[in-house]
Amino acid sequence: xxxxxxxxxxxxxxxxxxxxxxxxxxxxxxxxxxxxxxxxxxxxxxxxxxxxxxxxxxxxxxxxxxxxxxxxxxxxxxxxxxxxxxxxxxxxxxxxxxxxxxxxxxxxxxxxxxxxxxxxxxxxxxxxxxxxxxxxxxxxxxxxxxxxxxxxxxxxxxxxxxxxxxxxxxxxxxxxxxxxxxxxxxxxxxxxxxxxxxxxxxxxxxxxxxxxxxxxxxxxxxxxxxxxxxxxxxxxxxxxxxxxxxxxxxxxx
Numbered sequence: 123x124x125x126x127x128x129x130x131x132x133x134x135x136x137x138x139x140x141x142x143x144x145x146x147x148x149x150x151x152x153x154x155x156x157x158x159x160x161x162x163x164x165x166x167x168x169x170x171x172x173x174x175x176x177x178x179x180x181x182x183x184x185x186x187x188x189x190x191x192x193x194x195x196x197x198x199x200x201x202x203x204x205x206x207x208x209x210x211x212x213x214x215x216x217x218x219x220x221x222x223x224x225x226x227x228x229x230x231x232x233x234x235x236x237x238x239x240x241x242x243x244x245x246x247x248x249x250x251x252x253x254x255x256x257x258x259x260x261x262x263x264x265x266x267x268x269x270x271x272x273x274x275x276x277x278x279x280x281x282x283x284x285x286x287x288x289x290x291x292x293x294x295x296x297x298x299x300x301x302x303x304x305x306x307x308x309x310x311x312x313x314x315x316x317x318x319x320x321x322x323x324x325x326x327x328x329x330x331x332x333x334x335x336x337x338x339x340x341x342x343x344x345x346x347x348x349x350x351x352x353x354x355x356x357x358x359x360x361x362x363x364x365x366x367x368x369x370x371x372x373x374x375x
Contacts, residue, residue: 124202127184130195131357133164133175136183137195137203144185144206145216148303149226151277156180156292158306159187159207160285163350165357167285177289194358198365208280208307210314218249221278227253229274231267231291232260232282233311241311264291268298279304282311 125138148157158181168174178184185206186192192205208214221228230238238257246252256274258267260283271279279295281288281304288306295304 126201128195128199128201130191130198131165131354131361133160133168134178134181134184135160135191135195135203136185137192137199137201139183139185139206140204141206141213141216144213145220148217148278148305149220149224150303151224151226153303154296154301155182155303156289156296157183157185157303158289158292159185159308160191161187161207162190162354164285164354166350166353169353171286174286174289177286177293180293181289190358191354194362198361208305208310214307214310218245218252221253222249222251225253226278227255227274227276229255229271229276229279230257230282230311231271231279232288232307235259235261237311237315241314244314264294267291268295268300271295271300272298275302277302280307280310281305282307282309284308 125136127134127136129135147153148155158178160178164174164178186195186203187205187207189205192203195201196203206213208217220226230242232238233241236259238259242254242257246254255276256270258270279300279302281291283291283306285306285308288308292304292306
């Protein structure tokens with residue numbers, strides 16, 4: 123597939139990538155890249171925080187994290203687009219397996235106190251040989267966390283902050299002189315801990331963990347998701363309708 127950056131409903135989006143090529147690319151030593159993922163609520167965030175669009179433009183890769191975004195982008199731009207998110211059923215598992223094979227060193231940043239350590243322990247058990255050289259939680263000033271990364275010099279940093287805050291951290295890390303790959307993995311730490319403690323086997327079998335979590339926690343995730351979704355869905359449906367109308371309906375004489 124042809125890899126390219128497009129403008130999709132006002133946000134930058136990188137299309138044409140596969141999970142396999144990204145797993146190889148993002149565990150390669152000597153690379154310097156800032157990587158993030160966008161879900162449907164990204165458009166609502168961009169409306170509230172215009173600087174978020176500027177942050178996305180500074181990323182080397184902005185990947186579509188859900189099927190609705192990937193499908194819409196593919197239809198509107200006539201280019202292959204696969205939904206890729208940093209979760210076990212998508213990019214995360216191939217990424218960690220490649221990291222073990224390539225002896226890629228990692229630092230984990232984010233989560234509530236002790237969450238980073240629990241994620242470290244769980245990943246180390248699940249991916250024998252994974253080289254996690256340090257972790258830090260997501261609380262407090264970012265300066266000590268950046269100093270820790272510059273000291274450890276990992277090949278890859280995984281940053282689990284909220285959208286917007288995660289990208290800001292990646293940019294600050296890059297500005298501080300970090301040479302490596304920094305990936306915003308918003309929500310991955312919680313997903314990792316919940317994988318065996320929360321999701322039923324059928325949800326994991328059919329790769330519907332995120333949907334299951336939305337429906338299981340309507341007072342938290344679902345209400346926010348429903349409130350944010352129209353910011354993406356309405357312009358996406360309108361753009362698709364306009365394209366199909368122009369393509370299939372006869373033009374007036």
